[in-house]
Amino acid sequence: MIPVDAPGRVEVIAGGGESTVRLEGAWTLTHFATIEPQVQALRAALPERLRLDLDAVSRIDTAGAGLLGVLLGPARLRALLDAQPDLAPERRALLDTVGCAIHDIFAYSPPPYDGFGFVRLLQKTGEAVDAIWCQTRALLGFIGLVLETLARTLLQPRRWRIASLVVQLEQTTLDALPIVSLLSLMVGAVIAFLGATVLNAYGASVFTVDLVSFAFLREFGAVLAAILLAGRTASAFTAQIGAMKANEEIDAIRTLGLDPIEVLVLPRVLALMLGLPMLTFVAMLAGIFGGALVCVLAIGIPPAMFLSLMHTDTPLSYFWVGMSKAPVFAFLIAIIGCLEGFKVTGSAESVGERTTSSVVQAIFMVILIDALAALFFMEMGW
Structure with a gap:
């Protein structure tokens, strides 16, 4: 029996034609620092065919739902939730709403620094010209x-x-x-x-x-x-x-x-x-x-x-x-x-x-x- 407040953990269990993503413990903000490195380590190595096992999850809040959305992606998470008819309605609503919506926020990584070359100069010039045109059009319309x-x-x-x-x-x-x-x-x-x-x-x-x-x-x-x-x-x-x-x-x-x-x-x-x-x-x-x-x-x-x-x-x-x-x-x-x-x-x-x-x-x-x-x-x- 896993304690209710045990830190959450995730593992991928291979078997047969598809693998299982098994979640355990408390996926809450308190254990965010423990769970997030596991999620980042597994993101790139997830196989295509998966099933989701949430039976051992004792508690989950918006932080945990967001991490699950980062791990699986919004489309795959929604598909796996649809494949689990016995999931509690409140937990399904939390995962579907928060896990899918917050994916872009958690998964965001800043674009690589590309210096201040000629292409960057052209980009900034184009953005400035477009902003001036939009402002002029809005002013004339108003x-x-x-x-x-x-x-x-x-x-x-x-x-x-x-x-x-x-x-x-x-x-x-x-x-x-x-x-x-x-x-x-x-x-x-x-x-x-x-x-x-x-x-x-x-x-x-x-x-x-x-x-x-x-x-x-x-x-x-x-x-x-x-x-x-x-x-x-x-x-x-x-x-x-x-x-x-x-x-x-x-x-x-x-x-x-x-x-x-x-x-x-x-x-x-x-x-x-x-x-x-x-x-x-x-x-x-x-x-x-x-x-x-x-x-x-x-x-x-x-x-x-x-x-x-x-x-x-x-x-x-x-x-x-x-x-x-x-x-x-x-x-x-x-x-x-x-x-x-x-x-x-x-x-x-x-x-x-x-x-x-x-x-x-x-x-x-x-x-x-x-x-x-x-x-x-x-x-x-x-």
């Missing part, structure tokens, strides 16, 4: 879904979520005013300092006014505000929607017969498209004010002269060029932030990964669109 939902609800005022829009407008725009203003003012001062340093060598320090006004009206006003919102708001959108996805709140919204795009995405997209032009205008004013302070205090240009030069040398079209980019930036930032939130799989690690991804993608898209817009406006002569 843009189409949001535009379709917007068109469907635009003519139905009763479905507008004004309260949610106002809340998002406060969080994305009003709360961002201090940081956008302060950063733009400091950048404007830095640009004026650099411009004055370079232009003073040619006796043309007065053109620092044109440098500051051109830079902030055309480029820096919209870009600085958009980059700040990409880091501040896109990450917030991803974290909020990702947390709801992890807590199954989005499934609850669908269960109530509501559209998550309409409830969660549209208010955020519209709030950012309304708020970023306002922040861009504030950033332009703050940047020009920072440049004006440097011109007045460091170069000696009077405020009246600064305003006069700016009015004379700066076309109004520069202002509209900068403002026209703000809604485009806002739309892309909001779309990317919401899309990455919907990609969260349910863990805290996934929320962190998607939040990081949304910030990186949003900043990259802002700079890319700004570069393309600069080339377009330059070719158009605007």
Whole structure:
């Protein structure tokens, strides 16, 4: 008689036309370290035709069932279980479920290290290109879904979520005013300092006014505000929607017969498209004010002269060029932030990964669109 708590063991008994795999003792987690070397030693030497003898097994848990799945493989284990009609139902269910499902986890062995050769470089390049293509396709599809939902609800005022829009407008725009203003003012001062340093060598320090006004009206006003919102708001959108996805709140919204795009995405997209032009205008004013302070205090240009030069040398079209980019930036930032939130799989690690991804993608898209817009406006002569 084998004791109930005796460590499990396995042996292959040859006889006649088929061999028997005989299990004995307790196949439990307590004896895992004793059983696992036996299983690994017998795996490669098992004959094709087998029968399974479990009569001497005193106890078995999920660890033992997993080891048996590793020893026999999921297909052979299921076939041998079917050949044993007298097996207890609970033991059959354990072996069939755990032993077959956990096979891949126990039997996994890391791929051999193949160095960093040319083939590996091509593989990584292909994986990166495929990931970029999949992300681009998902982004375009999500843009189409949001535009379709917007068109469907635009003519139905009763479905507008004004309260949610106002809340998002406060969080994305009003709360961002201090940081956008302060950063733009400091950048404007830095640009004026650099411009004055370079232009003073040619006796043309007065053109620092044109440098500051051109830079902030055309480029820096919209870009600085958009980059700040990409880091501040896109990450917030991803974290909020990702947390709801992890807590199954989005499934609850669908269960109530509501559209998550309409409830969660549209208010955020519209709030950012309304708020970023306002922040861009504030950033332009703050940047020009920072440049004006440097011109007045460091170069000696009077405020009246600064305003006069700016009015004379700066076309109004520069202002509209900068403002026209703000809604485009806002739309892309909001779309990317919401899309990455919907990609969260349910863990805290996934929320962190998607939040990081949304910030990186949003900043990259802002700079890319700004570069393309600069080339377009330059070719158009605007």
